[in-house]
Amino acid sequence: MIVSVLSPKGGCGKSTATLTLASVFAKNEDLSIAIVDADPRQSIARVWLGKRNEENLGDAPFKVISDPSDSTILDTLESAGDDHDLVFVDLEGVAGLMASYAASASDLCIVPMRPSALDGDAAGAALKMIRDAGRAARRTVPARILVTQTDAAIVTTSHKELLAELDGAGVERLQTELMRRAPFERVMAEGRTLFELQDSQSVKSAISNTARLGKELAEILEAQ
């Protein structure tokens, strides 16, 4: 199955969500997991894996496939979908054709957004594009909003308003939010998975958060 993580807005947590979800699913050794890094900046294939190699951390618990090209992405996704049980696609935070191609080939699209008006606008555009890309592919591509970088202690007014607006408009969202936690930033900076970070209470909290998100995602995918 293919899950694309996309939004035309940068900095909303696409690569973090992709890496942490792939890591938590890879804890199940029975599953073959891959990430297709379709972001021309190659945040995962170049930066994260590069850091990992520098630190001699060994093989990642999932395969990382690099393809930042419009002309080959459909072939790459088809092949990755054939070879793995679950494929996450990390896309650039721009309004690119690549996102349309990835959406058309996906079993589910996750649209991360922070609780802000600008992210909301970008997420709305992404949802419309996913709907139309699905129509062009003659099928329905399900999509879920993932609210990211929320505060673990305080639910802000804009956060509350966002959830009310999403729910009022009937926009489907993942009930688990990806909270703002230092370990999520360290994952990218250190080239490690959450499970490889030095054990601490904040790492435990981040793992717990991601595990809940992964479980919810698994239930959605398994129900398809």
Add this chain to the structure above:
Amino acid sequence: MAGTFLNLSDDDQEEPQVPKIGAGLKRKKKSSRPRADAEAVAAAGRANGFNRSTDTAQPSSAPRRGRPPLNEDMTYWRIYVSSDLRNQLNELRDKEGRRLNDVLADMLVAYQNGKVT
């Protein structure tokens, strides 16, 4: 209303539990859906403003002006020049399609060649 604004649950104190999630995915048959028509998908993307391409920009004989084509290997650099020089550079760009980048590249090559000889 207690707990509406403040999340006072003890979630953060829980031990992380990472069950083997996704076991059902292994049992799922891989769907063999037909490949989507790439042109139709691209058109759907463009209709929603998702139009940025990763394809390499093709050289064009038309005068180049404004921002460089996307994906051209360039970076943003702000410089100050006299307005007269700017007018001359703009004229060169409009007449011959040579941008400031091209002029600077020529200057650098000329400087380096002059240094060697």
